[in-house]
Amino acid sequence: MSIDVKNVTKKFGDFVALDDVSVSLPKGQLTALLGPSGGGKSTLLRIIAGLDNADSGSVNIEGTDATRLPPQKRNVGFVFQHYAVFKHMTVAKNVAFGLEIRKRPKSEVERRVKELLELVHLSQFAHRLPSQLSGGQRQRMALARALAVEPSVLLLDEPFGALDAKVRKELRDWLRRLHDDVHVTTVFVTHDQEEALEVADEIVVINNGRVEQVGSPDQLYDEPANDFVMSFLGEVTHLSGISLRPHDIELESAPRLAGGVEGTISRMLRIGFEVRLTVLTVDGEEVSVVVSRTHARSLGIAEGSTVWLTPAAGATVIPRMAAVG
Amino acid sequence: MTSALLGPPADIAGEASTGRPPRRRRTAGPRNTLTPGAGLGLGLAMLWFSLLVLIPLTAIIVTAGEGGWSSYVDVLASDQTWAAVKLTVTQALIVTVVNVVVGTTIAWVLVRDRFWGKSVLDVIIDVPFALPTIVAGLVLLSLYGPQSPLGLEWANTERAVMLALAFVTLPFIVRTVQPVLEELDHDVEEAAASLGATRGTIVRRIILPSLAPAIAAGAALSFARAISEYGSLVLLSGNLPFRTEVVSVRVLSFIENGNTQSAAALASVMLAVALFVIVALDIVQRRVANRG
Amino acid sequence: MVRVSTPVRWLLRTVAVGYVFLLVAWPVSLVAVQTFEDGFSNFVGIFSDENTVAALQLTLMVALWAVVINLIFGVTISILLVRYEFPGKRALSALIDIPLSVSPVVVGLALLLVYSGRTGWFGPSIESAGWQVIYDSPGMIMATCFVALPLIIREVVPVLTEIGDDQEQAARSLGASGRQTFLRITLPSIKWAVIYGVVLSLARSLGEFGAVKVVSGNVTGRTQTATLIVEAKYQNFEQTTAYSVAFLLAFVSIACLVVVAFLRPQHEI
Numbered sequence: 001m002s003i004d005v006k007n008v009t010k011k012f013g014d015f016v017a018l019d020d021v022s023v024s025l026p027k028g029q030l031t032a033l034l035g036p037s038g039g040g041k042s043t044l045l046r047i048i049a050g051l052d053n054a055d056s057g058s059v060n061i062e063g064t065d066a067t068r069l070p071p072q073k074r075n076v077g078f079v080f081q082h083y084a085v086f087k088h089m090t091v092a093k094n095v096a097f098g099l100e101i102r103k104r105p106k107s108e109v110e111r112r113v114k115e116l117l118e119l120v121h122l123s124q125f126a127h128r129l130p131s132q133l134s135g136g137q138r139q140r141m142a143l144a145r146a147l148a149v150e151p152s153v154l155l156l157d158e159p160f161g162a163l164d165a166k167v168r169k170e171l172r173d174w175l176r177r178l179h180d181d182v183h184v185t186t187v188f189v190t191h192d193q194e195e196a197l198e199v200a201d202e203i204v205v206i207n208n209g210r211v212e213q214v215g216s217p218d219q220l221y222d223e224p225a226n227d228f229v230m231s232f233l234g235e236v237t238h239l240s241g242i243s244l245r246p247h248d249i250e251l252e253s254a255p256r257l258a259g260g261v262e263g264t265i266s267r268m269l270r271i272g273f274e275v276r277l278t279v280l281t282v283d284g285e286e287v288s289v290v291v292s293r294t295h296a297r298s299l300g301i302a303e304g305s306t307v308w309l310t311p312a313a314g315a316t317v318i319p320r321m322a323a324v325g
Numbered sequence: 326m327t328s329a330l331l332g333p334p335a336d337i338a339g340e341a342s343t344g345r346p347p348r349r350r351r352t353a354g355p356r357n358t359l360t361p362g363a364g365l366g367l368g369l370a371m372l373w374f375s376l377l378v379l380i381p382l383t384a385i386i387v388t389a390g391e392g393g394w395s396s397y398v399d400v401l402a403s404d405q406t407w408a409a410v411k412l413t414v415t416q417a418l419i420v421t422v423v424n425v426v427v428g429t430t431i432a433w434v435l436v437r438d439r440f441w442g443k444s445v446l447d448v449i450i451d452v453p454f455a456l457p458t459i460v461a462g463l464v465l466l467s468l469y470g471p472q473s474p475l476g477l478e479w480a481n482t483e484r485a486v487m488l489a490l491a492f493v494t495l496p497f498i499v500r501t502v503q504p505v506l507e508e509l510d511h512d513v514e515e516a517a518a519s520l521g522a523t524r525g526t527i528v529r530r531i532i533l534p535s536l537a538p539a540i541a542a543g544a545a546l547s548f549a550r551a552i553s554e555y556g557s558l559v560l561l562s563g564n565l566p567f568r569t570e571v572v573s574v575r576v577l578s579f580i581e582n583g584n585t586q587s588a589a590a591l592a593s594v595m596l597a598v599a600l601f602v603i604v605a606l607d608i609v610q611r612r613v614a615n616r617g
Numbered sequence: 618m619v620r621v622s623t624p625v626r627w628l629l630r631t632v633a634v635g636y637v638f639l640l641v642a643w644p645v646s647l648v649a650v651q652t653f654e655d656g657f658s659n660f661v662g663i664f665s666d667e668n669t670v671a672a673l674q675l676t677l678m679v680a681l682w683a684v685v686i687n688l689i690f691g692v693t694i695s696i697l698l699v700r701y702e703f704p705g706k707r708a709l710s711a712l713i714d715i716p717l718s719v720s721p722v723v724v725g726l727a728l729l730l731v732y733s734g735r736t737g738w739f740g741p742s743i744e745s746a747g748w749q750v751i752y753d754s755p756g757m758i759m760a761t762c763f764v765a766l767p768l769i770i771r772e773v774v775p776v777l778t779e780i781g782d783d784q785e786q787a788a789r790s791l792g793a794s795g796r797q798t799f800l801r802i803t804l805p806s807i808k809w810a811v812i813y814g815v816v817l818s819l820a821r822s823l824g825e826f827g828a829v830k831v832v833s834g835n836v837t838g839r840t841q842t843a844t845l846i847v848e849a850k851y852q853n854f855e856q857t858t859a860y861s862v863a864f865l866l867a868f869v870s871i872a873c874l875v876v877v878a879f880l881r882p883q884h885e886i
């Protein structure tokens with residue numbers, strides 16, 4: 001295991017930000033910490049980096065107990081949401097910072113900076129100030145700066161959070177490729193489930209200071225441990241006491257399948273290739289259903305039509321617990 | 326310009342208002358995040374601060390209290406002292422009112438008007454702050470004194486006191502109101518106009534209320550500075566008992582006569598006023614911060 | 618944006634410019650006129666007066682010491698107030714501003730009560746240890762420190778708050794120690810704020826009058842500063858010398874302002 005967090009609890013005053021959190025992250029993996037805002041993701045990441053200290057519990061990095069080590073002794077790379085670039089230094093100086101602190105020979109520093117700037121495609125900007133870079137470029141620079149010291153783990157706190165949707169998507173793919181090349185154990189925080197599902201080898205879902213579930217993207221999507229994880233990873237609706245995804249509901253215009261629930265379409269919304277329906281069942285439940293446009297047309301349904309609903313075969317369903325989403 | 330220096334206290338202890346995207350709140354009661362090094366720094370800084378400021382100011386209060394309540398009252402009830410207090414407070418109030426009107430006007434002109442030489446005006450506003458007070462007195466004397474090119478003979482009169490106080494307090498309201506006026510959202514004014522508000526209504530209902538806290542803060546600072554002024558009055562007002570003698574001069578003459586206890590008694594009253602102003606400022610500040 | 622009508626605009630402009638002209642610009646310019654009425658001789662003359670030269674030297678020495686002390690104290694306190702949490706922080710940040718609203722005479726009195734060699738709280742013991750504070754330069758330096766105390770802090774605190782601690786944390790995560798972080802990251806980011814603060818403190822320190830008058834004893838040629846000379850010379854009817862020294866002081870303080878005005882817009886963070 002590369003990072004081992006055991007029973008970490010962190011309080012701010014009376015507020016419990018992390019409640020007895022334990023996670024183990026294997027070497028060389030790209031892990032996402034996923035969860036809603038205020039869930040404690042940044043706090044956990046900062047405790048791993050040593051930027052905050054846990055009230056109790058331990059942090060082990062690459063086999064050494066790091067719980068009491070100051071950040072500069074942990075050999076972690078940290079990338080901040082708002083870049084935290086050194087404004088008064090050029091791009092090259094920013095990247096060289098960690099190496100200069102470590103008193104590496106000048107020639108080595110130069111070589112390494114050159115390599116890294118090539119890696120992040122910023123070679124032609126080496127002598128600019130960060131203020132002359134775009135947001136995406138700044139973040140790539142921050143990444144190069146963190147990688148320069150050859151950290152044993154790389155921690156990224158919502159690295160693409162402040163970027164627009166398109167750049168975000170590009171950088172996300174690029175991070176995945178970079179990780180495949182560099183293979184450093186990487187943890188990144190996000191509250192975007194799509195980002196996590198797309199890039200990560202493993203996802204840790206954190207909510208209210210607790211770990212809700214740990215698993216691969218497929219595991220999380222197909223076997224969510226609870227309602228919260230399920231609803232956080234995608235849309236969820238409820239049909240006669242179970243939670244399931246709206247596109248996992250079979251819709252029929254006649255009661256053909258056994259156990260079908262009868263209802264009337266109260267709203268119908270066409271978005272691109274899909275049709276979103278709100279069905280008011282005879283039990284008084286409002287159920288969301290998504291069907292393809294073609295399917296809707298073949299059924300000949302419209303607002304006010306009576307329909308029958310059944311969970312599709314092989315759908316991910318879990319018993320409904322507390323009302324979420 | 327020097328707004329950071331003349332403006333109301335930067336709200337350090339409360340929520341840090343950063344111009345950057347929102348950061349997490351860091352207000353979880355009185356916590357202690359001092360590292361050993363920082364603790365040592367704080368210790369040394371507090372030691373120096375105590376030796377320089379806290380202990381000496383405490384000494385004033387203790388010395389003032391030594392003679393008991395009666396001697397306290399005696400000092401303040403003496404006719405000459407009372408006249409000085411009355412003069413100082415009256416003139417400080419007049420000057421503060423003048424500053425509220427003229428200072429706000431100057432701030433407005435600096436922010437909303439454009440004309441040749443405006444940047445010079447902007448620099449001149451700070452001159453009274455940087456100019457040594459004794460020089461300020463001398464400077465005013467050359468225009469309003471015996472050989473006045475304007476034919477004004479204001480030296481050694483109440484007018485001189487007012488003039489000196491107006492001079493040294495000029496920057497306060499300008500420099501507190503100016504940044505607020507700069508930040509004022511034009512959209513709001515335009516929205517009001519689109520809703521049918523006339524110019525007068527916009528100024529009265531939208532602009533002035535937003536400036537009010539800054540004006541109040543500037544006025545408080547200006548009043549505090551005015552009642553404690555000394556240097557600029559030395560040459561200009563003549564320090565005539567019952568006529569142009571202000572409180573600071575009175576304190577000084579007590580000191581020079583070796584009557585430190587009376588000096589301390591009067592000084593403690595001035596300190597109380599200063600403290601009151603600081604607390605009032607802090608409250609205004611907090612109000613504004615809460616209002617968002 | 619409210620558009621004021623042309624007459625109103627002219628009225629406001631006239632009030633603003635007229636007030637500042639009559640109260641500040643004209644009087645200040647008259648000092649230059651008075652000084653150079655008979656050419657440069659009067660002004661140059663002050664440098665041949667032994668006491669005046671001594672006063673100028675003393676002023677410079679006191680001001681430099683006060684600025685250095687306030688610089689160290691100011692930067693330390695600013696960092697503590699912005700970057701750390703500790704009990705009593707709010708009270709401290711309010712107390713720091715006290716010197717702005719305390720009369721210089723009261724400042725002098727306060728120091729006198731504690732450090733006076735005969736009657737002060739600590740004065741006699743300090744004196745028996747061979748140090749004189751009051752009526753000597755240490756007292757004058759303290760008085761000057763007191764009045765200029767908040768200036769650097771008020772410049773540095775907003776900038777420190779504004780830049781946040783992200784860059785410092787990034788430096789720590791890259792392996793920099795506390796000292797390295799301060800020297801390589803924090804100090805360069807607050808450099809300009811510190812410079813403004815220093816320039817303003819210098820202007821304030823060179824011109825301090827009331828507090829220094831009380832603690833210095835005003836001994837000609839020994840503890841008399843430039844501002845005290847202005848008063849003394851004026852009252853001795855040596856008006857040309859008074860105006861010449863006043864001009865020098867005004868020139869330096871206005872030069873400080875102009876320097877700040879020129880530096881600031883370029884390096885606004």
Ligand SMILES: Nc1ncnc2c1ncn2[C@@H]1O[C@H](COP(=O)(O)OP(=O)(O)OP(=O)(O)O)[C@@H](O)[C@H]1O
Pocket residue numbers: 012015017035036037038039040041042043044191349350351352353
């Ligand atoms: N220094 C602090 N002082 C007080 N409370 C804090 C502090 N840091 C974090 N918190 C609180 O701890 C909780 C968890 O914060 P954290 O920053 O870890 O959330 P997050 O999951 O990263 O959220 P986001 O997605 O919005 O960044 C929040 O409720 C926050 O208000």
Ligand SMILES: [Mg+2]
Pocket residue numbers: 041042043157158
């Ligand atoms: Mg976060």
